[in-house]
Amino acid sequence: MSPIDLVLTVCAVLSPATCEEQHLMFNYGGSPRQCAMAAPPYIAQWVGEHPKWQAVRWRCEYPHPNDKA
Secondary structure: OEEEEEEEEEEEOOOOOOEEEEEEEEEEOOOHHHHHHHOHHHHHHHHHHOOOEEEEEEEEEOOOOOOOO
16 A cells, blocks of 8 residues: 545635645555545545535545655
8 A cells, every 4th residue: 555645625614715725645555546436435534524614626646755744
């Protein structure tokens, strides 16, 4: 398994025009496409922990080594 980055675009429930990206890093054994298809339970957990936000789209990508955490 290798690390993969689940990138969520989330918007505020009370202000849908206020959106931002959240990055959830975890180990996954599949491709980014497979990760995106398997992501809904992780997204549901995140939204459950952050009820003021709603997920509007997501994608998975391999981490970029030059990104700062």
